[in-house]
Amino acid sequence: MKKAVFYHAGCPVCVSAEQEMLNLITDKVEVEVVHLGEVKSRLPEAENAGVKSVPALVLDNGHVLHINYGAGIADLK
Amino acid sequence: MKKAVFYHAGCPVCVSAEQEMLNLITDKVEVEVVHLGEVKSRLPEAENAGVKSVPALVLDNGHVLHINYGAGIADLK
Numbered sequence: 159m160k161k162a163v164f165y166h167a168g169c170p171v172c173v174s175a176e177q178e179m180l181n182l183i184t185d186k187v188e189v190e191v192v193h194l195g196e197v198k199s200r201l202p203e204a205e206n207a208g209v210k211s212v213p214a215l216v217l218d219n220g221h222v223l224h225i226n227y228g229a230g231i232a233d234l235k
Numbered sequence: 236m237k238k239a240v241f242y243h244a245g246c247p248v249c250v251s252a253e254q255e256m257l258n259l260i261t262d263k264v265e266v267e268v269v270h271l272g273e274v275k276s277r278l279p280e281a282e283n284a285g286v287k288s289v290p291a292l293v294l295d296n297g298h299v300l301h302i303n304y305g306a307g308i309a310d311l312k
Contacts, residue, residue: 162259178298184261221255226301
C-alpha cells in the first residue's frame, strides 16, 4: 500500500484542505495526518521532506504537494 | 459521480502535480484536465471559479485546491 503524510497546523485552510484531500484520495493510499502545531518534534522530518508551508502532502516517492497556503513552516516553530 | 477540473499550463510543476494528483484521486471522481495555455477561452471560467495560479484543482463543491505554484493566472493571458 502506498503511504502519504498530510502535515497541517489546525488552521482553517488546513482543515478545509484536509477534508477535501481525504475525500479525494483513493483507498489504496494510506494517509497519516500530522498536526505540526501539536507535534513539534516532527517539524525537522517535515522540513527535511521539503515541506515549506502547511497544509502539505508528502508522498512516498518523495514529492511534496503544497496545497493552498495556511502558514509557513517557520511560523510553527 | 463527483467531478473535478484540473487546470494547468504545461509547466514542469504542473505536469508533476497532475501526475501525482491523478495517481492519488479515487476512481469515484472524474477529473477533467484543462491546459489553460492552449485553451485560453476557458481562462474566465477558471478565474470565476477562484483559480489564482496553476496547477489548481476545482472541486464540484466549489472549493479550489492550489497545488504548488507553477504560474499565476495573469501570466497565462
